[in-house]
Amino acid sequence: MVNYKDLGLVNTREMFAKAVDGGYAIPAFNFNNMEQLQAIIKACAETKSPVILQVSSGARKYANQTLLRYMAEGAVEYAKELGWEHPQICLHLDHGDTFELCKSCVDFGFSSVMIDGSSLPYEENIALTKKVVEYAHQYDVTVEAELGVLAGVEDDVVAEESHYTKPEEVIDFATRTGCDSLAISIGTSHGAYKFKPEQCTRDPKTGKLVPPPLAFNVLEEVEKKLPGFPIVLHGSSSVPQEYVDIINTHGGNLPDAVGIPEDQLRKAAKSAVCKINIDSDSRLAFTAAVRKVLAEKPGEFDPRKYCGPARDEMVKLYKHKIIEVLGSDGKAE
Ligand code: 13P
Numbered sequence: 021m022v023n024y025k026d027l028g029l030v031n032t033r034e035m036f037a038k039a040v041d042g043g044y045a046i047p048a049f050n051f052n053n054m055e056q057l058q059a060i061i062k063a064c065a066e067t068k069s070p071v072i073l074q075v076s077s078g079a080r081k082y083a084n085q086t087l088l089r090y091m092a093e094g095a096v097e098y099a100k101e102l103g104w105e106h107p108q109i110c111l112h113l114d115h116g117d118t119f120e121l122c123k124s125c126v127d128f129g130f131s132s133v134m135i136d137g138s139s140l141p142y143e144e145n146i147a148l149t150k151k152v153v154e155y156a157h158q159y160d161v162t163v164e165a166e167l168g169v170l171a172g173v174e175d176d177v178v179a180e181e182s183h184y185t186k187p188e189e190v191i192d193f194a195t196r197t198g199c200d201s202l203a204i205s206i207g208t209s210h211g212a213y214k215f216k217p218e219q220c221t222r223d224p225k226t227g228k229l230v231p232p233p234l235a236f237n238v239l240e241e242v243e244k245k246l247p248g249f250p251i252v253l254h255g256s257s258s259v260p261q262e263y264v265d266i267i268n269t270h271g272g273n274l275p276d277a278v279g280i281p282e283d284q285l286r287k288a289a290k291s292a293v294c295k296i297n298i299d300s301d302s303r304l305a306f307t308a309a310v311r312k313v314l315a316e317k318p319g320e321f322d323p324r325k326y327c328g329p330a331r332d333e334m335v336k337l338y339k340h341k342i343i344e345v346l347g348s349d350g351k352a353e
Contacts, residue, residue: 023159024131027089028096029111031131031162032295035070036201036250039294044347048072048252049338050114050299052079054091055331056306061095061109062102063338067349070108072132072295075125076115089129108352112164114297122152126161134203138166142189149197157198164295167193168205170255171214182209187241194246201250201295204242206235208255212264212277212300220278228261229278234288243292251292257300258282258345260337266308270315277304282345289346296346302334309333 024031035046047064051057051073064071073095075088083091092111099107112132113125122133135152137145149165156163168185185204194202208214220229242251259279267274285296309330313320320326343349 021127022089022129024111024129024161027093027111027129028107028109029092029129029131030108031160032072032110032112032164032250033162033200035072035108035110036294038351039348040248040250040292042347042351043290044351045253045289045294045296046070046072046348047338047342047346048074048112048114048295048297049302050074050076050079050297051088051091052082055327056302056334057091057095058098059302059331059334060338061099063335063342064109064352065099065102065104065107066335067339067342068104068351068353069342069346069348070110070352072110072112074112074114074297074299075130076299077117077121079114085124085128093129104352106352116152119148119151119155122163123155126156126159130161132162132164134164134166136166136203138169138203138205142193146193146196149193149199153198153200162200163198164201164203164252165193165197165199166203166205166252166254170205171209182207184235184238185242187238187245190242190245194249201252202242202246203252203254204239206238206253207232208234208253208280210255210300212257212259212274212279212304214255214257214259214280215278217276229276231278231281234280234284236287239288239291239293246292249292250294252295252297253285253288253293254297256280256285256296257298257304258285260301260304263301263304263308267304267311270308270311272307272311285345286347298341301337301341305333305337306330 116122137148171182313326
């Protein structure tokens, strides 16, 4: 058993309380490899932003849970080396689907876990979430739960259709489970294809898809029911069209990829939404940079020569999100 406090990590409690009060959101960035982690830490150290490092079940399979945990421990030291005196770094399990998985992460040094029972019947979601909360809270590990269903594909999580969170359920759910934060469904979805073309309109000038707006009315209802309670938005990549274009003009094929416009995320970050999950945008930044180098220099075979530029591109992306979208810069001096 390792407690996250011994690793220099923090849970989400204080981060979220400050974010709700301050009208900003904490970035929750997924990582699967060293370059992503380096980029996240560099961007957060340079902007002094608190951060949630997310490990999904796909990341555990790809990179190994043990390795990822030691990488997160190393990240705290790396942050200090970069001159960030008091790094606020949380290590979070993204989309845990069983009690056993959440327990294993708590026992292994994670400071926060998500139990995603959103695909279960309501009472089963409550029972599972409560069981995880009771275990995790013994070690001061915070727990995120989910109500409502997000569409899209994220590693092992696949849902064809979304169902908005029902505001009339949130008080009962939060009270009976004791969860520390709640992910809700208001129209975001996982992946780079968040909307089907028929759900969007097309910009007549660019021909690009314009997605439908998020259901802010649902968010407002939830906020009224649970004032000051930390709300989480999954599936919040914006799918920057410049990356999609670089990928498509350098041998890739991402037709009609579309995300959540940043102005909507900015608006959400000012509300009770205090954690915004971003994974796909980092994958796009990485892929765009790698494709560009390899297309321009077909003789290149040193991974550092294409992973290095990919890492630089991700630093730019993360800083942009922190400063221009979430407003979390300077909140962890
Ligand atoms: P995106 O696919 O929009 O980046 O969402 C990631 C996410 O919600 C991780 O849980």
